[in-house]
Amino acid sequence: KFSIVIPLYKTPKKYLLEMVDSVLQQTYSNLELCLADGSGEDSPLSGILKDLQKRDSRVKVKDLGENLGIAENTNAALAMAKGDYIVLADHDDLMALDALYECTKALNENRNIDVIYTDEDKVDMDSKEYFDPNFKPDFNIDYLCSVNYICHLFVFKRELFETLGGFRKEFDGAQDHDLILRYTEKAKVIHHIPKVLYHWRCHINSTSVNPESKLYAFENGAKAVDEHYKRI
Numbered sequence: 001k002f003s004i005v006i007p008l009y010k011t012p013k014k015y016l017l018e019m020v021d022s023v024l025q026q027t028y029s030n031l032e033l034c035l036a037d038g039s040g041e042d043s044p045l046s047g048i049l050k051d052l053q054k055r056d057s058r059v060k061v062k063d064l065g066e067n068l069g070i071a072e073n074t075n076a077a078l079a080m081a082k083g084d085y086i087v088l089a090d091h092d093d094l095m096a097l098d099a100l101y102e103c104t105k106a107l108n109e110n111r112n113i114d115v116i117y118t119d120e121d122k123v124d125m126d127s128k129e130y131f132d133p134n135f136k137p138d139f140n141i142d143y144l145c146s147v148n149y150i151c152h153l154f155v156f157k158r159e160l161f162e163t164l165g166g167f168r169k170e171f172d173g174a175q176d177h178d179l180i181l182r183y184t185e186k187a188k189v190i191h192h193i194p195k196v197l198y199h200w201r202c203h204i205n206s207t208s209v210n211p212e213s214k215l216y217a218f219e220n221g222a223k224a225v226d227e228h229y230k231r232i
Contacts, residue, residue, distance in 0.1 A: 001030045001031065001032065001082070001083040001084050001085075002028075002030065002031045002032075002083050002084070002085050002086075002087050002100050002103070002155070003031070003032050003033075003034055003080075003081035003082060003083030003085070003086045003087065003158070004023050004031060004032070004033050004034065004087045004089055004095075005034045005074065005077040005078050005080075005081055005086055005087065005088055005089070006019070006033070006034070006035050006036075006077060006089050006090070006091050007036050007038060007070060007073035007074040007076070007077055007091065008035055008036065008037045008038060008039060008045055008073075008091045009037075009038050009039055009067055009073065009091070010039045010043075010044060010045070011039075011045060011091040011092055012092065013045075013048060015091070015092035015201060016045065016048065016091060016092070017048070018092075018094060018127055019089070019090075019091060019092060019093060019094060019095075020033065020052060020059070022094040022095045022096075022097065023089070023095055024056055024058065024059075025097055026095070026097060026098075026099065026100045026101070027097055027098050027100070027101045028098075028100040028101040028103075028104050031058060031083070031100060032058050032059075032060055032081070032082065032083060033056075033058055033059045033060065034060050034062075034077045034078070034080040034081050035049060035052075035059065035060065035061045035062070035077060036061075036062045036064055036073050036074070036076040036077035036080070037049060037061065037062065037063050037064060038064045038066065038067040038068055038069075038073040038076075039067070040065065040066050040067055041065060041066070043063065046063065049061045049063075060080050062076055062077065062079075062080060064076055068169075069169050069172055070167070070172055070173075070175060071166075071167035071168060071169040071171065071172050071175045072167070072169055074088075074166065074167050074175070075166040075167055078161055078166045078167075081158060081161075083158065084157070084158060085103070085107075085116075085155050085156065085157055085158065086155070086156055086157075086158055086161060087099075087100070087103075087153065087154075087155045088152070088153075088154045088155075088176070089152065089153070089198075090152070090200070090201070092201045093123075093152070093198065093199060093200050093201050094123055094127070094198070094199040094201070095153065095197065095198055095199075096195075096196065096197040096198065096199070098197070099118065099153055099197040099198065102118070102193050102195060102197060103116050103118075103153075103155055103193070106191050106193060110189060110191065112188055112189045113189045113190075113191045114156060114157050114160060114183075114186075114187035114188050114189055114190070115154075115155065115156045115157075115160070115183055115184060115187040115189075115190045115191070116153075116154075116155040116156075116190075116191045116192075116193060117136070117150045117151075117152075117153060117154050117155070117190075117191075117192055117193070118152075118153040118192070118193040118194075118195060118196070118197040118198060119133065119134060119135050119136050119193070119194055119195055119196045119197065119198075120133075120134050120151065120152050120153065120196060120197070120198040120199065120200055121133040121134065121196050121198075121199055121200070122199065122200045122201075122202040123199040123200065123201055123202065124202060125201070125202070130199060131202075132202075133196055134149075134151075135194065135196075136149055136150070136192060136194070137149075137192070138192045139184070139190040139192060141184070144180070144181065144184070145181075145225050145228065145229075147221075148174070148176060148177035148180060148221065150180050150184075151176065151200075152198040152200060153197050153198040154176070154180060156183055156187075160183045160186065160187070163186070164182050164183060164186060166179070167179055170220075170223075171220045171223065171224050172216075172220065173214055173216050173217030173218075173219075173220045173221075174217050174218075174220035174221035174223070174224050175220075177220075177221050177224045177225075178220075178223075178224035178227065181224055181225070181227075181228040182228075182231075185228070185231065185232065
């Protein structure tokens, strides 16, 4: 069973529903979708989320009542996860419909896999144009210390979360990089699926397009790598 974990914050309805559909329509259906809403009081998402829960029993929702920041919002969603494997996704992106099937196929071939990551690309705001594919190498710790090349899709055994904890808010902006470094340090088998199974929504001001829009993310990324070297 897979738990897809998504923090929400005032997500535009169109993108939220497209993301949810890309999860619930997966060809491998043994999943749960854990949504933590950090939009605050009078969340504009509350009605949509109630409808989603009525529509599909696999949808689990937690209203946080306030925005705790990306790390803590995600941790709240992680705390709901009951699946064998946890899948991280962002609130306005898209998963390829065979993403979980490909993960299941890999796990059936090797039960010792602790971590899976896949290739990805970007999708425009109209969800029509797919571009800038990122074809990644198999696991390379030196490359990972230079840049968070793994990013999405990132899948891991729930035991890693229970043992090592979730995201750390002092790394906001690079919280994924910090978590991926910590988890891959302890993983026995790290498996790369060389297929584009995740579509990253491209905002013109996002860190993916305009690096200078969030310099703190680079500073926290450097801190995450520094902590990695101290641990090992």
